[in-house]
Amino acid sequence: SVVPPAWTITWRFVVAGAAMVLLAAVRRESLRLPASGHRLAAFVGLTQFLANYHFVYHSEAYLTSGLVAVLYALLMVPNAILSALVLGTRVTGRFLAGSAVAVAGIALLLLHEIRLAPAAEQVWLGIVLSLAGLLCASCANVAQATPRAAACGTIPFITWAMLWGVLFETVWALATA
Numbered sequence: 801s802v803v804p805p806a807w808t809i810t811w812r813f814v815v816a817g818a819a820m821v822l823l824a825a826v827r828r829e830s831l832r833l834p835a836s837g838h839r840l841a842a843f844v845g846l847t848q849f850l851a852n853y854h855f856v857y858h859s860e861a862y863l864t865s866g867l868v869a870v871l872y873a874l875l876m877v878p879n880a881i882l883s884a885l886v887l888g889t890r891v892t893g894r895f896l897a898g899s900a901v902a903v904a905g906i907a908l909l910l911l912h913e914i915r916l917a918p919a920a921e922q923v924w925l926g927i928v929l930s931l932a933g934l935l936c937a938s939c940a941n942v943a944q945a946t947p948r949a950a951a952c953g954t955i956p957f958i959t960w961a962m963l964w965g966v967l968f969e970t971v972w973a974l975a976t977a
Contacts, residue, residue, distance in 0.1 A: 804973070804976075804977035805853075805854065805857040805858070805977075806854070806969065806972050806973035806976055806977040807973050807977055808857075809849075809850075809853045809854065809857070809969050809973075810966065810969040810970050810973045813849055813962055813965050813966045813969060814966055816962055817959065817962040817963045817965075817966050820955065820958060820959035820962055820963075821959060821963075823955060823959075824955050824956065824959055827955065829953065829955050829956060830956065831956045831959055831960065832956065833952050833956055833957065833960055834952075836948055837948065837949070837951070837952040837956075837957065837960070838960060838964075840943055840946070840948055840949055840952075840957075841949075841952070841957055841960035841961040841964055842961075842964040842968075843939075843940075843943055844940045844943050844944060844949075844957075844961035844964070844965075845960075845961045845962065845963070845964030845965035845966075845967070845968055846964070846965070846968055847936040847937070847939045847940040847943070848936065848937060848940035848941075848961065848965065849961065849962055849964075849965025849966070849968070849969065850965055850968045850969050850972060851932075851933070851936040852933045852936040852937040852940065853933075854933075854972075855929045855930065855932045855933025855934075855936060856868060856872075856929075856930070856933045858929050859925075859926045859927075859929035859930040859933065860926075861926070862922045862923060862925050862926030862929070863913070863923065863926035863927065863930065867909070867910070867913060867926070867930075868926070868930050870906055870909065871906065871910075871927070871930040871931065871934060872930070872933075872934060872937075873902070873906070874899075874902060874903065874906060874934065875934060875937060875938060875941075876899075877899045877902070877903065878934060878935055878938035879938050879941050879942065880895060880899075882938055882939065882941075882942045883942050883945065886942050886946070887942065887945060887946065910923070910927060940961075944957070944958075944961075
């Protein structure tokens, strides 16, 4: 039988979350976070470990995993733009020019896929789902780069983000699968 994506994702992060707790124990790192750290970790859990993974899994019903991976190669573009907006980092003209070339190349690849597809609307749906996942992953990446996340420590923050993701994912899986 086929395991629904919601449960596949849940169990993946149950195992990974347990491994992170074990890593923290081995390194003797406290997993304590302030309330603001938990709120940010919950946001990362929601965007990275729930939404991003669901968008990827569902996009692959309409696009090959290779095309989804090619779209995810654009992750640095929204990362840079969101980082500039949220963290005040600088985006160079060279980066924007290179990104424009990458976006154009991937757009041509996707246009070719749309033209060959018997049901172009399904390819478009796959593209939209992939881009939604890409934006969720980028939001999580930028959130992890904030001073508040850094103050929590990498291991505790990622552990809690993953555990929050497991909680959200379990609720989602129970409700939908």
